[in-house]
Amino acid sequence: MFTSEKEYLKHYNIHDYDVPLVSVDIAIFTLLDGKLHILLVERADFPQKGRWSLPGGFINQQQDKDLHATALRKLTEKTGVKTPHLEQVATIGNAKRDPRGWSVTALYMGLIPYAPTADFIETVADARWWPYEVAIKQNLAFDHIELVTQARERLRVKSGYTVLPVYVLNAPFTLTQLQQAFEELLGTEIEKKSFRRRIQAADLLEEVGEGLPEGGRGRIAALYRPKKGSEQHAFIRAFGGSEED
Amino acid sequence: MFTSEKEYLKHYNIHDYDVPLVSVDIAIFTLLDGKLHILLVERADFPQKGRWSLPGGFINQQQDKDLHATALRKLTEKTGVKTPHLEQVATIGNAKRDPRGWSVTALYMGLIPYAPTADFIETVADARWWPYEVAIKQNLAFDHIELVTQARERLRVKSGYTVLPVYVLNAPFTLTQLQQAFEELLGTEIEKKSFRRRIQAADLLEEVGEGLPEGGRGRIAALYRPKKGSEQHAFIRAFGGSEED
DNA sequence: GCATATTATTGGCGTATTGCCACTTAATTG
DNA sequence: CAATTAAGTGGCAATACGCCAATAATATGC
Numbered sequence: 001m002f003t004s005e006k007e008y009l010k011h012y013n014i015h016d017y018d019v020p021l022v023s024v025d026i027a028i029f030t031l032l033d034g035k036l037h038i039l040l041v042e043r044a045d046f047p048q049k050g051r052w053s054l055p056g057g058f059i060n061q062q063q064d065k066d067l068h069a070t071a072l073r074k075l076t077e078k079t080g081v082k083t084p085h086l087e088q089v090a091t092i093g094n095a096k097r098d099p100r101g102w103s104v105t106a107l108y109m110g111l112i113p114y115a116p117t118a119d120f121i122e123t124v125a126d127a128r129w130w131p132y133e134v135a136i137k138q139n140l141a142f143d144h145i146e147l148v149t150q151a152r153e154r155l156r157v158k159s160g161y162t163v164l165p166v167y168v169l170n171a172p173f174t175l176t177q178l179q180q181a182f183e184e185l186l187g188t189e190i191e192k193k194s195f196r197r198r199i200q201a202a203d204l205l206e207e208v209g210e211g212l213p214e215g216g217r218g219r220i221a222a223l224y225r226p227k228k229g230s231e232q233h234a235f236i237r238a239f240g241g242s243e244e245d
Numbered sequence: 246m247f248t249s250e251k252e253y254l255k256h257y258n259i260h261d262y263d264v265p266l267v268s269v270d271i272a273i274f275t276l277l278d279g280k281l282h283i284l285l286v287e288r289a290d291f292p293q294k295g296r297w298s299l300p301g302g303f304i305n306q307q308q309d310k311d312l313h314a315t316a317l318r319k320l321t322e323k324t325g326v327k328t329p330h331l332e333q334v335a336t337i338g339n340a341k342r343d344p345r346g347w348s349v350t351a352l353y354m355g356l357i358p359y360a361p362t363a364d365f366i367e368t369v370a371d372a373r374w375w376p377y378e379v380a381i382k383q384n385l386a387f388d389h390i391e392l393v394t395q396a397r398e399r400l401r402v403k404s405g406y407t408v409l410p411v412y413v414l415n416a417p418f419t420l421t422q423l424q425q426a427f428e429e430l431l432g433t434e435i436e437k438k439s440f441r442r443r444i445q446a447a448d449l450l451e452e453v454g455e456g457l458p459e460g461g462r463g464r465i466a467a468l469y470r471p472k473k474g475s476e477q478h479a480f481i482r483a484f485g486g487s488e489e490d
Numbered sequence: 491g492c493a494t495a496t497t498a499t500t501g502g503c504g505t506a507t508t509g510c511c512a513c514t515t516a517a518t519t520g
Numbered sequence: 521c522a523a524t525t526a527a528g529t530g531g532c533a534a535t536a537c538g539c540c541a542a543t544a545a546t547a548t549g550c
Contacts, residue, residue, distance in 0.1 A: 059347065161481075198507095237537090
């Protein structure tokens, strides 16, 4: 049909094809008053006007060099927050999730220390931190309840074998604060000594003096911050023993 | 602008927007002669005609109820194989990966016991199992070398803490065969006793008699197959201790 | 039939890791 | 200065892991 790649590309037109919608949605979590919160926006326009949803939106082919950039841009535009950790969770695509037609969305999950949302926001009616347990009882837009649940599950599982929870704390923090963050994100209690042993063995934190957490009582505590490059450390040994050291 | 959701949807037309390409690519691995192999197809048409790539393609909005279905359909159409395990690895989207424009692809990874590819295949020139190390030295189409590498990495990591490798074996198999599968997929040797202890503790296999593997010598071995529902078991304890039993 | 080679399976032990709980230390509060 | 609060440590039993060797069960060569 075509004689060369060049020839083929000259005649290629995406509008000849039946393409799905493609969007990005971002589930951002933080800790506020010791409780897990999630950032939602209220939709200002159709479809699903007035309902709460994850921040997200469409790719801008001129502005975004890749999907990750789309996620960061949409998050900032719609909520005013910036995240130190953002990872892809999954991509959900099917015929029914959006009334406009076959739709694909790339779901991202991020963690940040608590920060207020921006006052003036384009294209959304409101942006607000919701306690997680309250958020999932809302009648969220589209299939966002499932997206939220998937992101929460990723957060829970990954908190079991990485230091992800450090991203919801402002450094410096005490080990007890860190343990409480782990416990809230994991949804389970951790034994103090086991926790400290594992954190110490991982060698991911550096001490930066001592102090009391705000409003704290009792003995003064050592303060820590994450070491550079501690991002991807996994605690747990897989088959074959440790590669390090 | 619009007064109701219905009104809005009536006027919505996806062709008014600048949408990216959306595709699915599938990295299928197996074990052949003890070595990791990957299934590639030779492109019969432009773009990238004549180069080898992962099997994949575009969503068919009529046929496919979701992305997973797209992956399964494309795999069967292009290679004739069916996979007992298929999981999403990541979604890659950027402006440069496809000469036709901004492109998003959902990458899947699958594992199967060795099975020959189909003889007659539409839309591809050829479909063939390649030894992994040979495959990655090919000049693959698009950014498929990166996709292949990502899928391989997922396979390696997940083989360290799940029973994923059982999916490259035909049941029944011996523990030694299973260990060799683990070792090839992990890229490292495992101590025999440790391996057996962990597999037994996981309680994921059921014994189905004894026998010798094909061409085997020496003592007769116990034969196993995966128990139903063993799919998602993780070996390793995360924080907080075991939930089970 | 019998020694030899080959592979499967189990035993055992020293060491590392984990769960558990109590104890000590250091600050604040009244 | 005693009581309270919270940080940090000690220690031990139970479990898990790495390592190596012993034993068991089969085929093969003579």
